[in-house]
Amino acid sequence: MDATAAAKVLLEVCGACKKDEKILIVTDPASLEVGKAFFFAAKDYPNRNMIVIEETGLHGTDPNPQACEAMLNADVIYGCTKFSLFHAPARRAAGAKGARFVNMVDYEMRMLESGGLFSDFYQLGDTCMKIAEILDGKDQCSIRTARGTDITCSIKGRKPNPQIGRSPKPGMVSSPPDVEMATCAVEGTANGVVYIDGSIPFPGLGLIKDAIKLTVQESRIVKIEGDQQAETLKKILTDINDPNAFIIGEIGLGLNPECSLSGSMLEDEGCGGTIHFACGDNRSFGGHTACKLHLDMVFKNPTMVVDGVTILDEGSVACCQER
Template sequence: MSKLSDAANAAMKEVFGLREGEEVLIITNPGGDWFEVSQALYDATKALGGKPVIMVQDKRARIEFTERLVLEAIRAKPDITISCGEAHYGSDPFGVNIGYVGRDGKKHDNAFRMLIYGDRRMRGVLTGRPGIKDIFERCMNIDYAAMRERIKALSDVLDKGNEIRVTSPGGTDVTLSIKGRKAHADDGDLRHAGLFGNLPCGEVFLSPVVGKCNGIMVFDSTITLDNASVLPDKPVQVTVMDGLVTDVQGGETARALLNVIRKGEQMARDKGLKEHEKNARHIGELGIGMNPMAGPSTNLLEAEKALKTIHFAIGENFDHDAPALIHQDCLILRPSMWVDERQIMKNGDLRL
């Protein structure tokens, strides 16, 4: 087998625990190595006794609408849905404008999320972007048991915590409340319905309490913009007050990030979505990279999994109480982190 075939087999067997007869929907874009990875996932699914289907649409930004037929395929409730494209799979117009109510009684702004979190009838991942073939081959064949053990230890600390402080050599100094929040473990265990993650996997993340984040963040590694992730020309300094971005300073990348935020605000304003407009400046995520094979990259799916990094996201959160039309991940190198004054990371090294 090729390295790519081995990686795809690890995804379907070790991560998804694919069972014979399960339906797998793979959403991709034309051309590029993401299509090659999609084909490898299709082949691995078939070899393991699953029922794969590939759907191809033009690439989408997160704030652009998904093709109707692709949405219909998602609504058909496959056991597994994999988005593997050049960019995001897109947004759901019904979900954004009206909303789906899941069996959990909560409103969800797309069918993908509703079927996973609301109804717990599906499991799924996001993967892809340029360079994904190389990343798959390097980052998928890992010791999942060892990584899951470390992720559980970190998640347990975060689940018991009330407040986090993050600093970095680049100038970050920010404090956020996590009281009552639970950590999400992207630990490569998607063997049961209701679970979501990335390929490659390896991250612990949570949603800060809405309105309870203050300080300075200095992003000196990968930053997501409209349809791509970039390494900043200069570190991007973001000021946060009461959970919202109030200032963005730096070079060209800083200006581009601010433009994406404003675009998210304008799109929400045009749709009359006042809460989405406000939350385009909301700090929606704190994430910690945990994959031992991941490294610095302009592909966010690898970069945010890299050891010795923390990332924050501007926009939508994962606890469904701060909806937005954007979610812009931004990385910090060699961070230090305290949970309720207990230092659990020093210059990027976990101390658990």
């Protein structure tokens, strides 16, 4: 296929790449077809390199030492892998040195042809930044859905983390087509129930057939109820052998109307009209929970109110229609 149009978006818009910069594409066998298509479509960037790693097996886990070293020496990193490098320590280390990161986790070839990648990232980013301004300094957060989700938490002291789909400045990270406004529940403050009825973009799960009910006490998932997918989720979290895998941290508001739930991580996280909670590591969002897993769980049509301000109303942005 001709990936020229997608490469143009990823390089010029999302990565803000200059022709003389050192560009590193990290890929693995599961994503190699997409990685190769992107590499060859980026032919106008002579200082690009591609390294193929073995699948890490978990989101947020470092690749092999050679890849970690290569990341430290890049200006822009494209993580075209099955499992996300976004929360990996090596990615954070490279970012501390100024490397920009564009996450292409779990991409499919169809995403290089149509869909959320071809959105107006500048306009969506503006909305994302406006929501960030509203959330900054807020405290009490409540999220409800018609299906039965009813959960409250504090976000006090947690700086909003807007994901605008672009990485134009040193150290910035993005995950196009995901455009989301992310914040983080303060540890120990989240209580209630959540019905996951969208997706859990992880092998063995994907699109949710019957809602999974999570009971959360003091930010910890204490009960998982539902059908076979609920049992699969329970096994994934238990097999990590780390109690922090059950801690709810990130709260992400999907803002890209061109995305649709598909089981692919970055489309699902950025899908307009959704929120995703993530359990496990939340340090990239200002939290203090360390874990080798970061697992996102998407639910649909949420109403989110923060300190009396309605941010989302049944999935629609309610707080900043005026542009």
